[in-house]
Amino acid sequence: MSEAPPSEPVEDDFEPDLRASPSYIDSPELRQEAYKAFVWVSVVGLAALAVYISQALLIIFGGLVFAAMIDGGARLIGKVAPLPRMVRVLLVMLGVVVFLVWLTLFAGDQIASQAAALPAIVQSQVETVFTWAATNGLAIEAANMQTIMGQLMSGVGTVTRALTGIAGGLTSMVLIVILGAYIALDPNIYERGVEWMAPRSERKELHVTLARMAATLRRLMAGRLVGMVIEGVLTYILLTGGAELIGIGTVPMAALLAILTGLLAFVPNIGAIISGILMVTVGFSGGTDMGLYTLFVYFFVQNLDGYVIIPLIAKTTVDLAPAVVLAAQLIMGLLFGILGLFLADPLIAMIKVALERRSERNQTLQNNARERRRRRRKKAMDRRNGA
Numbered sequence: 001m002s003e004a005p006p007s008e009p010v011e012d013d014f015e016p017d018l019r020a021s022p023s024y025i026d027s028p029e030l031r032q033e034a035y036k037a038f039v040w041v042s043v044v045g046l047a048a049l050a051v052y053i054s055q056a057l058l059i060i061f062g063g064l065v066f067a068a069m070i071d072g073g074a075r076l077i078g079k080v081a082p083l084p085r086m087v088r089v090l091l092v093m094l095g096v097v098v099f100l101v102w103l104t105l106f107a108g109d110q111i112a113s114q115a116a117a118l119p120a121i122v123q124s125q126v127e128t129v130f131t132w133a134a135t136n137g138l139a140i141e142a143a144n145m146q147t148i149m150g151q152l153m154s155g156v157g158t159v160t161r162a163l164t165g166i167a168g169g170l171t172s173m174v175l176i177v178i179l180g181a182y183i184a185l186d187p188n189i190y191e192r193g194v195e196w197m198a199p200r201s202e203r204k205e206l207h208v209t210l211a212r213m214a215a216t217l218r219r220l221m222a223g224r225l226v227g228m229v230i231e232g233v234l235t236y237i238l239l240t241g242g243a244e245l246i247g248i249g250t251v252p253m254a255a256l257l258a259i260l261t262g263l264l265a266f267v268p269n270i271g272a273i274i275s276g277i278l279m280v281t282v283g284f285s286g287g288t289d290m291g292l293y294t295l296f297v298y299f300f301v302q303n304l305d306g307y308v309i310i311p312l313i314a315k316t317t318v319d320l321a322p323a324v325v326l327a328a329q330l331i332m333g334l335l336f337g338i339l340g341l342f343l344a345d346p347l348i349a350m351i352k353v354a355l356e357r358r359s360e361r362n363q364t365l366q367n368n369a370r371e372r373r374r375r376r377r378k379k380a381m382d383r384r385n386g387a
Contacts, residue, residue, distance in 0.1 A: 058336055058343060059172050063179025065221060065346050070096075070184035072218040089184050172339060187214075209357045216353050217346060224266050224345075227309050231301055232262025235279075238297045248289050253282055265305070267341055270329050272302050320348060 050057065073092035074085060083091075183190055191210055195203045236258035239251040251257070257279050264271030276298040283294025328348045332340035 055172075055336065058339060059175050060179060061347065062172075062176040062339065062343055063183060065217065065343060066176055066180030067183035067187065068214065068217040069221045069225065070180060071187065071214075072222045074184070075218070076222075086185065093181060093184075205361060209354060212357060213350050213353045216349060220346060220349050227305060228262045228265045230309060231265045231305055232258045234304070235261045235297065235301055238300070239279075239294070242297070243290070243293060246293065248293055249286070251283055251290060251294060252286055257282060261301070267329065267345070270326070270333075270341065272305075276302065320345070320352065324348060 070089055070092050073095075074088035077083065077088045077091060078085070081088075191207075194210065195206050198206045236254055239254035239257060243249060243251050243254075257275070260278060261275040264275045279294050279298050280291060284291030325345055325348060328344040329341055332344035332347070334340075336343075
């Protein structure tokens with residue numbers, strides 16, 4: 001009998017031999033080292049990519065912060081009126097638009113003119129201070145005075161540009177607002193997307209961490225907004241009505257100083273110092289009495305904020321060490337300018353929440369492992385006693 005021809009190989013039964021590949025490494029030690037090298041190269045590459053797109057990442061985080069503000073406002077409305085979430089979010093966004101339109105139409109020209117005149121007033125007051133110091137025997141060279149004034153005016157220009165022009169950062173602000181609006185309208189989509197990228201076993205833990213971070217960010221932003229409104233309104237009342245009441249007249253640029261004080265209240269530590277310097281400098285341009293009064297207003301508002309407002313807010317928000325916040329502000333301000341300065345505080349708060357959650361999880365795992373060891377020892381003792 002003739003032998004049957006060999007059957008053709010079935011494609012589904014074909015199993016390729018990976019060792020025949022030219023890229024296969026025979027040595028297990030070399031394979032392990034190649035894997036380690038690949039991991040290190042990937043980590044370095046991701047770090048370089050993060051640095052390269054750091055500005056975009058900061059804008060995305062700014063969108064998250066803005067979304068937390070909108071979401072907090074929507075939740076606050078929900079406690080008063082049981083409206084659908086979409087309606088509440090749109091009401092908050094409409095309120096923001098109405099405020100910006102009012103600020104542009106009714107106060108835009110006045111604030112813009114005051115912002116344009118502010119650097120000249122500050123420079124004039126600095127020259128007066130240096131002249132007084134030189135008259136009283138303090139040796140100050142003219143070149144040093146020009147350098148110091150140039151640095152000061154650069155800082156003042158940064159603040160006023162942030163309020164009036166923001167030519168370079170206008171696009172970033174628009175992107176932050178758009179991102180925040182999209183995220184606030186339906187945050188669950190993005191939350192599920194982030195959780196989907198994590199391993200299945202870690203998704204539940206990630207969900208808890210994200211929920212805590214979102215709640216902390218909402219409370220932190222709510223506290224910041226309350227402090228900003230109180231400081232800005234109180235400063236404007238004291239610089240106008242309070243000054244008129246004691247007979248020294250309205251402080252020049254009261255509206256601009258009040259808005260700057262309110263905006264800079266978003267940045268702890270540094271913001272209070274900058275707003276205080278500007279307020280006192282403008283105050284002394286109107287005379288000694290007005291200067292002393294603005295000094296009183298500054299200390300009154302900051303003490304009220306430090307001893308009343310902030311402690312009340314800190315009870316429901318994350319408690320951050322002042323030195324850590326200041327260091328983060330200096331680093332973020334140096335790397336990313338005024339946008340990094342404004343977002344340093346929320347970023348540190350989120351990092352702290354993530355680290356605390358990680359610590360809690362590690363502690364739970366350690367306690368569980370300790371409990372398992374205790375049960376094994378107890379079972380072993382029971383077996384020995386039974387024997």
